[in-house]
Amino acid sequence: MRWEQEYLQPEELKALQIRRLKELVARVYERVPFYRRAMDERGVRPEHVKSLEDLKLLPITDKEILRQHYPFGMLAVPTSDILEIHVSSGTTGDPTVVAYTKHDIGLWSEVMARTIACAGGTKDDLIHNAYGYGLFTGGLGVHYGAIELGASVVPVSAGGTKRQIKLIQDFKPTILTCTPTYALYMAEEAREMDIDPRKTSLRIGIFGAEPWSEGMRREIEAAWDLLATDIYGLSEIIGPGVAQECPGQDGLHLWADHFLPEVLDPDSLEPVGEGEDGMLVLTTLTKEGMPLLRYATRDIVSITYEPCPHCGRTMPRISKIKGRTDDMLIIRGVNVFPSQIESVLMGIDEVQPHYQLVVTREKGLDELEVWVEVEERLFSDEVRALEALEEKIRSEIEGVLGLTVKVKLVEPKTIERSIGKAKRVIDKRRI
Amino acid sequence: MTAKQLSIFLENRSGRLHEVTDVLGRAGINIRALSLADTSDFGILRLIVDKPDEAYRILRNSGFTVRESDVLAVEVSDQPGGLAKVLEIFRNGGINVEYMYAFVEKSGKNAIVIFRTEDISRSSNLLSEHGVSQIEGEKLYKM
Ligand SMILES: [Zn+2]
Numbered sequence: 001m002r003w004e005q006e007y008l009q010p011e012e013l014k015a016l017q018i019r020r021l022k023e024l025v026a027r028v029y030e031r032v033p034f035y036r037r038a039m040d041e042r043g044v045r046p047e048h049v050k051s052l053e054d055l056k057l058l059p060i061t062d063k064e065i066l067r068q069h070y071p072f073g074m075l076a077v078p079t080s081d082i083l084e085i086h087v088s089s090g091t092t093g094d095p096t097v098v099a100y101t102k103h104d105i106g107l108w109s110e111v112m113a114r115t116i117a118c119a120g121g122t123k124d125d126l127i128h129n130a131y132g133y134g135l136f137t138g139g140l141g142v143h144y145g146a147i148e149l150g151a152s153v154v155p156v157s158a159g160g161t162k163r164q165i166k167l168i169q170d171f172k173p174t175i176l177t178c179t180p181t182y183a184l185y186m187a188e189e190a191r192e193m194d195i196d197p198r199k200t201s202l203r204i205g206i207f208g209a210e211p212w213s214e215g216m217r218r219e220i221e222a223a224w225d226l227l228a229t230d231i232y233g234l235s236e237i238i239g240p241g242v243a244q245e246c247p248g249q250d251g252l253h254l255w256a257d258h259f260l261p262e263v264l265d266p267d268s269l270e271p272v273g274e275g276e277d278g279m280l281v282l283t284t285l286t287k288e289g290m291p292l293l294r295y296a297t298r299d300i301v302s303i304t305y306e307p308c309p310h311c312g313r314t315m316p317r318i319s320k321i322k323g324r325t326d327d328m329l330i331i332r333g334v335n336v337f338p339s340q341i342e343s344v345l346m347g348i349d350e351v352q353p354h355y356q357l358v359v360t361r362e363k364g365l366d367e368l369e370v371w372v373e374v375e376e377r378l379f380s381d382e383v384r385a386l387e388a389l390e391e392k393i394r395s396e397i398e399g400v401l402g403l404t405v406k407v408k409l410v411e412p413k414t415i416e417r418s419i420g421k422a423k424r425v426i427d428k429r430r431i
Numbered sequence: 432m433t434a435k436q437l438s439i440f441l442e443n444r445s446g447r448l449h450e451v452t453d454v455l456g457r458a459g460i461n462i463r464a465l466s467l468a469d470t471s472d473f474g475i476l477r478l479i480v481d482k483p484d485e486a487y488r489i490l491r492n493s494g495f496t497v498r499e500s501d502v503l504a505v506e507v508s509d510q511p512g513g514l515a516k517v518l519e520i521f522r523n524g525g526i527n528v529e530y531m532y533a534f535v536e537k538s539g540k541n542a543i544v545i546f547r548t549e550d551i552s553r554s555s556n557l558l559s560e561h562g563v564s565q566i567e568g569e570k571l572y573k574m
Contacts, residue, residue, distance in 0.1 A: 374440050374473075379496045381438040381547070382529060383468050383475060390472075409473050411442050413494050 001123075001149065003114050005257045006313045010305065013314065017260055018052055020285040025049045025058065028291055031076040034069060035059065035293060055262060055294065060269060060281065062296040066096040066236065074290050077101055082289055087135040088235035098137070098235045101289040105144065111241035111255050112145020118244040118253055118313075119206050119229045121175050123150035128168055128202070130178035130186075131209065132158040137239030138209050142177045145241060151175075158182065161189045172201035180212040180220060180228075187223035198225035206231050208240060211299075211321040213339050215346020217249075230320055236295055237282050243318055248310025251317030254303075258286050261316060262294065263303045266325045275302050279325055280318060298325040300337075329359060329425060331366045334403050338424040341370060344396045348389075356415045361429040368405045370397060373412050432555045433501040434568035435483040436545065439476040440496040443469060451476060454493050460486045463572065464545055466532035479504075479534065479545060481572045501551045504534060504566040505558060506541040514544065517563060524557045526550060536574045538566060543574075 008016065026046040028035040038059035039045070048057055065074075072079055082099045100108065121127070127146045131138030139157055146153035154171060156164055158178070164186060168176075176183065183205060187197040202224055208231035220228045232252050233240035242259050243252035254261055263278040264271055272278035280297045301318040308317060323337035330336070338357060345355055354373040359366060372393060380386055386409060394407040441447045448467070455462060464479040480486045483499065490497045507513045521528055527549045534543035543566060548554040558565060566574075 374496050376491075376496050376498065379438075379440050379498050381475060381477070381498055381500050383470060386440075386473065386475070387470065409440075409442075411440060411447075411494075412496055414442070 001113070001117055003110075003117075006114065006118075006253070006255075006315050008257070008314055010314065013256060014052060016257055017285060018050075020257075021052070021055070021260065021283065022046070022049055024283070024285055024291055025293070028076055028293060032074060032291075034065065034074060052260075055260075055283070056271075058283075058293045060294045060296055061292050063096060063236070063298075070095070071097045072099070074292075075099060076291055077289055084140075086137050086140075086235055086239070088137075096236060097290075098239075099289045103288045104238075107258060107286060108141060108238050108241060109144040109148035111238060111258060112141050113148035114145075114255060115231060115241045115244040116142075116145050116149050116151065116175070116206065118246050118311075119175075119231075120204050120227065120247050121149065121151060121206075125175050125204075126152045126154070126171060126173040127175045127177060128154050128156060128164070128171070128173035130156050130158055130164060130176065130182060131240070137233070137235045141233065141239035141241055142206070161186055162193065165190045165193060165195060168200050168202065169195065174201055175204045175206065176202045176224070176226065177206045177231075179209045180207040180216055181210065183207055183220050183228075184216070184223065187220070197223055200224065202226045205229065206244070208232055211323060211327075211339055213342040213346060214320070215343050219346065232299075232318065232321065234297055234299075236292060237284055237297075238287065242282065246308060246311040246313065248308060250308065250310055251304060251319060253308065253311075253313050253315045254318050256315050258284070260285050261303060261318065263301060263318075266298075266300075274304055277302050277322060299323075300325060300328075327425065329357070329368075329427070331359060331368050331403060334401060336368070336401055336403070340400055341397055342424075344400050345372065345393065348393060348396065354412075354415050355424070357425045359425070359427045359429055366429065368403060370394075370405055370407050371410050371415060372407065373415055374409045375412055432503070432559070432565045432567050433551055434479060434504045434545075434566070434571045436500050436502045436547070437478045437480065437483060437487055437490065438498045438500060439478070439490060441467075441469075441474045441476055443472060443474055448476065451478075451490070451495065454489060455480065455486055458485070458489050460489070463536070463574065464532065464534040466530070466545075468530065477530075477532070477545075479571065483568075483572065500547065503546045503548070503551060503555055503558070504568075504571045505544050505546055506538050506564045506566065507544050509537070509540055509542045513542070517544070517546075517558070520557060520561050520563065521546075521548065521554065524553075526554050526557065534571075534574075538574070543571075 029046045044057045084100045086098045088096045129142045133139030190197040205228040229245040232243040243254035260283040262281040266279040280301045284291045300322045307314045356371045358369040461481040466477045468475045529547045531546045
């Protein structure tokens with residue numbers, strides 16, 4: 001299936017976006033008290049928005065604002081028009097709510113169908129969907145997209161790993177959808193059951209809901225012998241289905257006919273240049289139930305507007321998520337993203353990415369410890385060889401971060417495994 | 432003429448050594464010799480047991496990082512200079528000893544020392560040429 005809007009010329013896309021943006025701004029000004037107040041405070045009226053450059057006139061929406069309006073304060077429709085409600089995982093305080101009208105469920109189905117197709121899926125594929133079903137949007141998002149595309153879907157949800165592996169063997173699915181850490185975990189479990197994950201029928205993986213590195217991609221592709229693609233989305237915007245890699249694995253195609261992207265400096269909120277790192281900010285151009293202006297995702301990406309050399313789509317492409325503005329650790333004044341450490345570990349031959357960063361503060365000085373699990377293939381019977389491994393990891397991380405760190409080798413399964421999102425950082429600092 | 436040894440990666444956390452011996456004990460596996468090499472962070476526990484293949488499987492299934500390697504069980508005369516004589520054979524043969532430790536039982540009047548060297552088969556031949564006897568795995572496990 002081909003969606004022509006993914007191949008619009010830049011001027012055509014811009015025209016579509018601005019038309020939709022004007023309609024959206026008028027609608028939220030009229031129907032969402034928060035936006036009316038925020039725009040009035042800035043002296044901005046809907047008719048002031050004439051071009052995409054006028055986006056900067058509009059207020060930023062962040063998670064805190066959604067919390068303050070918990071549960072239904074941001075709705076732009078009567079609650080009777082809502083068909084489905086999800087709750088986004090909140091690590092602190094009130095969760096945030098997302099509500100979908102019938103139109104929004106149709107939108108979600110469309111962007112997810114486009115997402116699966118972009119990864120290389122067709123109506124002939126069977127999707128083993130191991131994203132969690134429930135309040136988390138991952139499971140149902142993939143589900144709606146699969147149905148829209150006409151593919152088959154097994155709603156296996158997360159957990160029950162041994163049963164998942166049995167179903168993969170019995171049903172012979174061709175697409176696997178889950179978090180990247182769970183894909184690795186499942187491969188490990190399969191091997192423990194004496195099943196070779198490379199020999200399964202899976203050909204494509206659509207992995208997301210947490211940041212993962214290129215190294216981890218190679219690891220998953222080798223473990224399962226499939227094409228591992230990255231999916232991006234977040235509940236507040238729609239759920240999964242905001243952006244997706246094509247088989248070229250060269251940036252994620254962002255469905256900008258529905259979600260208008262900006263990449264801003266996280267501190268100044270000024271736009272950064274094409275190709276530069278900044279925070280992704282999204283405006284939901286066509287959502288009805290809970291449309292958002294300039295939602296601050298806290299995800300760090302870069303963006304390019306060059307057409308994709310692999311598939312020809314003209315939608316803007318974002319990089320893999322390079323970190324979260326709130327995952328970013330500041331250690332002795334240096335910005336550290338867990339993804340940097342992950343790429344070092346993956347560069348060292350055969351280290352599986354089971355690691356954890358432990359930050360402590362001793363006598364006012366921050367210490368970063370990197371815990372790495374010693375898998376069987378890394379294990380040497382000689383103390384010297386293990387000490388050399390520790391030293392190699394330490395010096396390479398120090399090279400990348402410009403910070404002294406301590407590396408600790410730990411026994412396998414010491415680091416908590418996740419079925420949902422990986423806990424990569426333990427910050428024990430009392431600041 | 433080699434014997435199988437199991438090496439286990441251990442963090443230096445209290446109780447881990449006990450957990451290994453406990454897992455093996457409950458499976459009815461006897462530890463015949465044991466040595467622990469450790470640093471401030473981690474340790475490597477080396478074991479000779481009566482049923483090495485079974486012990487390997489059990490430890491692995493219990494979540495330990497285990498490796499099997501070949502070692503030599505060498506009969507060393509239990510008198511002054513006995514060990515020095517064996518070490519001299521290795522030195523003259525240009526073989527590095529990575530580590531060694533004592534076996535609990537004796538073989539008649541001789542002590543048994545477990546050796547790990549960089550070239551196990553050459554080491555074994557060299558000792559045989561010099562009339563130093565070694566105990567084959569199957570026999571060692573049952574001593
Ligand atoms: Zn492409």
